[in-house]
Amino acid sequence: MQTYGEKETLSLRKTMHKITTKPKLVKIRSANQSNKYGIAAINLKELIKKGCNLIKVSSSGIQVCLYEDGTVVTEEYFQNLPDNTELVLLPEGQSWNGLVHEINQVLGFDRHTDLLISAAKDLLSDEQSPKRRRILGDLLRNLRDNSEVESREEDKEWFEGIDARFKTKSAYMKYNCQNRVRGYLKEVDGYTQTIPNAKTKSEYKKVVEILAERLKAARYNGTYFDRSEKDVLRLCTEEGWFSCQGAFDENNCTFLHSINPYGNRESRILFSTWNLDHVIEKKRTVIPALAEALKGGKSGDINVDYFYKLLFTRENLKLVHIVCHKKGAHELRCDSRKIYKRVRTVK
Known part of the structure; x- marks a missing residue:
């Protein structure tokens, strides 16, 4: 049986835990639906549990990635995300290639994106804004994504300029x-x-x-x-x-x-x-x-x-x-305690 002091301490710990673990606010969706849901979660596990309940999918094998570019979200990554970041919940076997996935669906493209690539190239050639040029450049790189293949025979363009001894x-x-x-x-x-x-x-x-x-x-x-x-x-x-x-x-x-x-x-x-x-x-x-x-x-x-x-x-x-990459002096020193071996004196 807990004493009054023990109950008071436990209550204080629970209160402090609530204060120090502020929930992160994010928006989630599935790869196959456009509906987005706002969720507050203190960690990735809680996010997956709540998100799967909302979009009606099993949490087994679920992977979380950024809606913007498909980057996989780990627990550490999740803790450093800004509020209102848009995320996608992916069941095992599904993939997400960021905004390119959305564009392909809207324009009716599947794997053949030649028309979209051509249009992006035309826009890029006339665009003066540095920000828009960067966006179009990123779009082109993603449209040409061929990361699922590994060998030289499957992606000859990737190997242009690389010595023939490299096969993968x-x-x-x-x-x-x-x-x-x-x-x-x-x-x-x-x-x-x-x-x-x-x-x-x-x-x-x-x-x-x-x-x-x-x-x-x-x-x-x-x-x-x-x-x-x-x-x-x-x-x-x-x-x-x-x-x-x-x-x-x-x-x-x-x-x-x-x-x-x-x-x-x-x-x-x-x-x-x-x-x-x-x-x-x-x-x-x-x-x-x-x-x-x-x-x-x-x-x-x-x-x-x-x-x-x-x-x-x-x-x-x-x-x-x-x-x-900061090129200025880092002003960090080596640990003097670790530079030399510890030598035991034998008498």
Whole structure:
């Protein structure tokens, strides 16, 4: 039996919970109906439950995505959505390609969108407004979406300009990511020439060799861009959608940038402008800190794992749209407690 004090505490906790978990107001609909419903929910689970009751569908296998562009909404993504965001509830097996889906239905298009593409091109050629040009450009990229296919034979246009040894989109995207990471290793190695002290330079080279071996064993972390990899290893959805993770000093992207480079050649090329940004800066901070730590010391004293994670892994890397890539100094330092190995003194 609860005492008076316990009941009072429980009541206070419930009150505080109501205060700190403010419901988010969103609008939901199904892919097959134009009716929209306003819902207040504190999390994605509650949204799905309420939404499925309203549109009369089973909640089993339901996926939530943005009405605007089809981006899949996770729990974390949901918590950062602005109020009145329009969402679509999709039963298992259904897909949503954003506003393009609506346009296709209105104009009577199914998979053949040549007429709509031609009309959008004509409008784009005469349009002067930057905002409208961007909208038309996004529309064209989505209309040409061919992300459901994977092989070179199925989407030859996507592979234009790509070496013939790449037979699938995933293989090329993995290579693309590996190239970026190899570039980071090259920068680490190149710093060797700036170290004046011969002994420090020698120890630095040893660390670089260790980092290179680890990267080689990890296949240069190419899994980050490969949609065929397991969910925990990639930065995209199973369909190939990437979402901007926001500037280095922000928890999320306020612009909700997203892109699917698997969809068409234009999106693939545009994705090359997105950055794998180091939160603690590589050139200004991490590499100099490594060299400084080796002054008067040995490579065996260094916590190589710490530097490996800072230089080459998602622990210190964020995928960001070019707009969210802040080029000024981040003014973040390496953790001095993690630079060296902990050495136990033996008496």
